[in-house]
Amino acid sequence: MTSAILTARTERRYRNHHHALWRRVLINREAAIIGLLALVIVVATVVVPNFDSPLTITYLIRELAPILLIALPMTLIIITEEIDLSVASIVGLSSVVTGLGVQAGWGLPAAxxxxxxxxxxxxxxxxxxxxxxxxxxxxxxxxTLALFRGIAVGLLGTTAISDFPDFWTDLARANVPGTPVPMIIIPFIVLAVVFAVLLHFTPFGRSLYAIGLNKEAASFSGIDVGLTKFWLFVMSGAVSGFAGIYFTLLYNNARGDNATGMELQIIAAVLLGGVSIFGGRGALHGVIAGVLLIGTLSSALRLAGVTSDIINVITGILLVLSVVSASFLAWVRTKRVSAVGKKKGRSGASDA
Structure with a gap:
């Protein structure tokens, strides 16, 4: 029985390697999300006024930057069949710490x-x-979502700190010279490369998929499941802290309620990008495309005059569809594995 379960769960992740390379690259959830993103961009450029303006690109990337950053470690956590709902509260807490440090006379680097x-x-x-x-x-x-948020709000109350050095706030809002792309894209690309190499090209990354598929089997194979997950949460906290600094400087505002609700946007984008909520499956390029898809769609709808309530409904529908489709595909694959097993069993019996 255990062997059958392990086979089915392993099949959920590795079955595509039996297909040709072009099929593995082009026919998957990540490619579908990238294609949908390209379609949304083309349609919005044609239909929505000012969507393709440099200012729209600048504000879109600025708004998505904290989500893009935190989605990187969140991807690794969800692949191991865990989740971190406290990331937005850590952003708020780190924002408060940054503000209090500057208010106490520390330099911005120290804060x-x-x-x-x-x-x-x-x-x-x-x-x-x-x-x-x-x-x-x-x-x-x-x-801890409630705990960290409570500490953040308790430290500042209803007040806000907005007296940050102009050099740092200007840097947070600056663009790459000669482009409408904000400078924050540079640390994001560096982190994205690091996380992509870690996830897709190292034994550590392979261990994450193994844990998500079957943590008992991963443990028996020599993987320290507990320690691996511990470091993933530490990574998530560190990146959330960095995102909190950027958030504070971008809006020149340190408040305990900064980034409230952002965790739902991050998780929605990660799941939409092809990461399975059941663990064991996902890729960073799909997640990045998922973040950009939600952000691009929201930006286009706002420019078209659609209310935020309707945008939230559309985002929710996308999330539900992504989870349902993943569950449906997993069910179909399990049925297919079961049917193949029964067929082989009948064949072996007839040969005997």
């Missing part, structure tokens, strides 16, 4: 370092509770 350290500590708390205590990540991060 920013303190904010990242706070993010690392927050991620370590999540990781320790999930891996060493053995609590489910959903329950843990719902609790």
């Amino acid at each position: 920013g370092l303190a904010a990242i350290v706070v993010g690392v500590v927050a991620g370590a708390i999540n990781g320790a509770l999930v891996t060493f205590v053995g609590l489910p990540s959903l329950a843990v991060t719902i609790g």
Whole structure:
């Protein structure tokens, strides 16, 4: 029985390697999301006034930058069949720490370092509770979502800090020279390359897929499942801390309620980008395309005069469809594996 379950779950991730390379590259969920993104861009450029203006591109990337950054470690976490709902609260907490540091007379680099350290500590708390205590990540991060947000709001109350050095706020809003692309794209590309290499080209990355497919089998194969997951939550906290610094400088505003609700946008984009909520499947290029798809669609609809409520409904429908389609495909593949197994069994019996 255990062998049959392991075979079915492994089939869910590795079956495509039996196909030709072109089919594995072009016929998958990630390619479908990239194609849909290209279609949305073309239609919006033709139909929506000012969608293709440089200013639209600038504001779109600025708005999506924190989501793009945090989606990188979130992808790795969900691939291992875990989740981190506290990321937006860590953004808010790191924003407050940055503001308090500057207000106390620290330089921005020192305040920013303190904010990242706070993010690392927050991620370590999540990781320790999930891996060493053995609590489910959903329950843990719902609790720390409220905890970190409560600390952030408690430190500043209803006030805000907006007296940041012009050099740093201007840098956060600056574009790559000669382009409408914000400078934040540079650290994002660096981090994206690091995470892509880590996930797709190292034994550590392969271990993440193995954990997501079957953590018991991964443990028996020598993978330290608990420690691996712990470091993923630490990474998530560190990147969320960095995103909190950028968020603060971009809007010149440190508040305890900064980035409220952002965790849902991040998870929606990750799932839409092809990462399975059941673990064991996903790729970073699909996730990046998922973030850009949701952001591009929202931007186009806003420019077209659609209300935010309708945009939220459309985003929700996309998320539900992505999860349902993944579940349906998994069910179809399981049925196919079962049918093949029965066919082989009948064939072996007739040969005997």
